[in-house]
Structures are given as structure tokens and as C-alpha cells.
Amino acid sequence: MYVVRPVEAGDIAALETLAAVTMPGVHTLPKTRDKIEQAVERSIASFAAQVDIPSEESYLFVLESPAERRIVGTAAIFATAGSNGTYFSFRNDVIQQVSRDLNICHNVHALTLCSELTAYSQLSSFYIDEALQSRPEAALLSRSRLLFAVQQPQRFGDRFFVPLAGVTDEKGGSPFWDALGRKFFKMDFLDAERVIGGARNRTLIVELMPHYPVYVPLLPGDAQAAMGQIHPSGELAFNLLTAEGFEADEYIDIFDGGPILQAHKHALRTFTSSQTLRVRTADGQQPEGATVNYAIANSAAPAFRAVTLACPELEGCEAVALTPEVQDILRVADGDSVTCVRI
Structure with a gap:
């Protein structure tokens, strides 16, 4: 039998091992021991805190085999995504353009930089050992975060979202990033991930990302094809989350164009x-x-x-x-x- 429980200080070495086998730029597990230690300390403090209004708390769970004392999975939930800044994403918009002189009216797909997901609660860091991915423990690990939110509603917002990794090649390159983000940041996708991090809330985004709508038809075909598509490693998470009640299509990630699933808690099966x-x-x-x-x-x-x-x-x-x-x-x-x- 496996159990989901809050992370403990004694799990740091096991988390370091898990982080070493996950693909760079895909899973949102901390990659260095220092960052793992910080995440564990922050989680322990968050679980112990008395919370009336969600703020900067983050809760990291592990899936453990008690008999073997072996950690085989992780999942996290942040009380508010933009608690120490603003969470940026691209919103899928449709811009209508009309010429009465030419009697032409058509719609154009555009991406608009927005911060609408700020203050939503964010699910993150889902990873489970490959041997367990077809077993009920996968759903248990994903859903335990929401079970905790059902029991502790004061710790979280009324809306939740989950960014999933987008399409990348075997070297970690992203066609969406190459077509858009690279033009403004002048760096590779993995370098941008490392410099800016997974929070999507740094000042660099405000300073460098385009503030006006990006017309999708002007992007290369491979970048358009990558929009809203998930990395193969994210298919399990996507299936679990959509079965839960999360929906895609409204937002995509500003880095790799991966889908961002979101829902009100009353649309989620765990809550209802x-x-x-x-x-x-x-x-x-x-x-x-x-x-x-x-x-x-x-x-x-x-x-x-x-x-x-x-x-x-x-x-x-x-x-x-x-x-x-x-x-x-x-x-x-x-x-x-x-x-x-x-x-």
C-alpha cells in the first residue's frame, strides 16, 4: 500500500534523486539541493501555519511506500500563484477585423499577455514513478492536493489552475519559445527556464515580453502547432485533471505554449x-x-x-x-x- 503525506525534512535526499531523473524544462520539481531544501522548509512551515486567508503558502506532498520507506512521487499546491508578484500567461483571444469598403469581416487568433491567473491556487510538481502510472495511486497523488483543499478551504482560493509542460524536442528546445520568447529574451528555452524560473512572475517578463496582442497567423507553423499541446510526459496529468473537471483552451504558457488548465472549485469532482x-x-x-x-x-x-x-x-x-x-x-x-x- 502507498500513502500520500506532507513532505518531511528526511525526504530531501529522495527528492534529489527524483529530480535527477526528470526531464529538464518539463517537470516542475526543484532541480538543486538548495532549492529542494527551500521547498521542503516552506512546505513544512505552511502545513504548520494557522491560515485565515491564502497567501504565500505552498504544500508539497509525497507518495511513499511505507513498508520500504521509499518516495515514488510528488505533487504540490500553492495557495496563490502570484503571492509575491504577478503570474503571467497568454490568453487566447479572437480579434474581429472589419472593412466595410471591401465587405470583408474575419476573425484573427491572437495571444494577449495577461495576469488573470494571479491569486488563483496553483497545482504543480506532479511526478510519479513510471511503474505506478497506470495504477490508482496516480489518481490518488493528483487528487490528494484537492482533498486537502476540501478540508482546508480557508487556505486556498475559489479557482485553481495547472500549467502543463508544452512540446519540446529531445534537447529541450521549444518551437513556441524559439518563435516568440527568444526574440525578446535572447536566450535558449532552458536558459530562460533557469534564469526566470517556473513562477512566471518575475520583473523580467514585464520588462521584455510584448504587451500588445501577438497575431498567431504571423508565427511559424511549428510554433502554431505547438500551442496548447502537451509534452508526452504530461499526458497522464492531463487525463487525470480533465477527468477531475479542469478545462484547457483559454490560457497557454508564455514560455513553451503548453496548456494551462483551470476551473472553479465547484466544477471539480473532488469538491462536489x-x-x-x-x-x-x-x-x-x-x-x-x-x-x-x-x-x-x-x-x-x-x-x-x-x-x-x-x-x-x-x-x-x-x-x-x-x-x-x-x-x-x-x-x-x-x-x-x-x-x-x-x-
Whole structure:
């Protein structure tokens, strides 16, 4: 069995190993030990903080095999994306152009630099070991962030978004960046990622990115084709997020043109379908009939835990049966409350 829990100081070496095997410019895991340590420290402080209004908190979760004490995945959520600045993206717009003299009217696809995602809560840093990508633990890891938000709504905004990595070649080059960003920043895509970072909120963007709409038909064909397309490594995350209720097409990333998925919390299944149930100790017998997979989470913020459970449909139930082993992993006891959502 695997468990999702908040990151701990003892996980730094394992995170460093995970970061070493992820592709540069694709996954948003911190790449250096110093940045990993900073992310871990910030997360620990955020989980421990008493929060009334979302601000600069960030919460980093890990997927662990308790039996082996092995970290096999990560996922994060930021309380507000632009808490220390402004989060920039390109908005897909349609500009109508009309000539009455020529009797011509047509629409032009344009990209407009905007900061509308600032103050949304941002999901980030999703990575899971390849051996687990087809198992329920992948959905558990992705959804645990939202389960935590369901339990702690005061820590997050009402809207969420997720930037996904765009199309890059085997060397990390981006056709979208080469056609647009390179013209203004005079550097390669990976260099820009390293200099400016994943936050998309630095002063350099305000100083250098075009402030007027970019007419898409003027971009090269390969750049147009890359817009809104995801890197192959992001297909799992995309499928999980769209099944959750996130939608694409309105915004794209200003660097690689990757899709930015967004949604109001009331459009997300975890918010609309989760239920709070009482724990009762299972009698040791295997459940009869068909079973479905659920994500089950305890309700202790600093000691948050979530696991998958195959059980009969819980709709309309008042309690969920958990074995002593699962109760120990979740750190709950008979009569405690847990949050459950079908995955």
C-alpha cells in the first residue's frame, strides 16, 4: 500500500534523486539541493501555519511506500500563484477585423499577455514513478492536493489552475519559445527556464515580453502547432485533471505554449463528490460484490494522510470500514472522520 503525506525534512535526499531523473524544462520539481531544501522548509512551515486567508503558502506532498520507506512521487499546491508578484500567461483571444469598403469581416487568433491567473491556487510538481502510472495511486497523488483543499478551504482560493509542460524536442528546445520568447529574451528555452524560473512572475517578463496582442497567423507553423499541446510526459496529468473537471483552451504558457488548465472549485469532482464518513473497524472479511477505488484521507492538516481503498460504493453510507493496518497508516481510529472521494 502507498500513502500520500506532507513532505518531511528526511525526504530531501529522495527528492534529489527524483529530480535527477526528470526531464529538464518539463517537470516542475526543484532541480538543486538548495532549492529542494527551500521547498521542503516552506512546505513544512505552511502545513504548520494557522491560515485565515491564502497567501504565500505552498504544500508539497509525497507518495511513499511505507513498508520500504521509499518516495515514488510528488505533487504540490500553492495557495496563490502570484503571492509575491504577478503570474503571467497568454490568453487566447479572437480579434474581429472589419472593412466595410471591401465587405470583408474575419476573425484573427491572437495571444494577449495577461495576469488573470494571479491569486488563483496553483497545482504543480506532479511526478510519479513510471511503474505506478497506470495504477490508482496516480489518481490518488493528483487528487490528494484537492482533498486537502476540501478540508482546508480557508487556505486556498475559489479557482485553481495547472500549467502543463508544452512540446519540446529531445534537447529541450521549444518551437513556441524559439518563435516568440527568444526574440525578446535572447536566450535558449532552458536558459530562460533557469534564469526566470517556473513562477512566471518575475520583473523580467514585464520588462521584455510584448504587451500588445501577438497575431498567431504571423508565427511559424511549428510554433502554431505547438500551442496548447502537451509534452508526452504530461499526458497522464492531463487525463487525470480533465477527468477531475479542469478545462484547457483559454490560457497557454508564455514560455513553451503548453496548456494551462483551470476551473472553479465547484466544477471539480473532488469538491462536489467528496463525503465525510465515520471510520469503523473492518471485520476482516473480503467485501462482497463489485468494488470501486476511493481516495480516503484523514482530517489532520499537519499530519495529512491519504490512501486508496477498493470497497463497495460508499454513496449514502455513514461509515467506511478500514482495517487496523489502514487505520494505522491514516493515523485514525474507530469513530474518527475521514474524507472519501471515488477515483
